[in-house]
Amino acid sequence: MIDLLRAGPRPAGELAQAVQMSAPALSRHLRVLRASGIVQAEAGGADARLRLYTLRQQPFTALQAWLDQVQAFWAEQLGSFKDHVERTR
Numbered sequence: 440m441i442d443l444l445r446a447g448p449r450p451a452g453e454l455a456q457a458v459q460m461s462a463p464a465l466s467r468h469l470r471v472l473r474a475s476g477i478v479q480a481e482a483g484g485a486d487a488r489l490r491l492y493t494l495r496q497q498p499f500t501a502l503q504a505w506l507d508q509v510q511a512f513w514a515e516q517l518g519s520f521k522d523h524v525e526r527t528r
Contacts, residue, residue, distance in 0.1 A: 440468065441477075441494065448491040450483060 443449060443457055455465040469492060472478040477498050483489035 440472070444478065444492060444494045448481070448483075448493045450489055450491055454492065 440454065440458060443454060449457075451462070451465055451469060454460075454469075455462050458465070460468070469478065469480070472492075473480060475498070476495060478492050479495055480490040480492050483491040
């Protein structure tokens with residue numbers, strides 16, 4: 440779902456077809472993604488019933504910041520461990 444939406448806004452029907460999911464199952468999935476703030480739905484042009492789903496950047500920016508912190512922590516820890524092993528040989 441995320442990979443499909445990375446390419447741009449898509450209607451629910453197109454998403455359901457692409458992932459071979461029933462409309463009710465996809466609706467539940469999209470509801471969870473909307474509630475978590477990962478996607479948003481907007482009216483799609485002339486047909487007010489059509490909803491286009493798009494990814495929101497902020498959750499992914501926050502995730503990347505957290506991953507950067509974790510990577511920095513482990514790089515420091517592993518560097519310290521390497522130094523210790525080399526000193527004690």
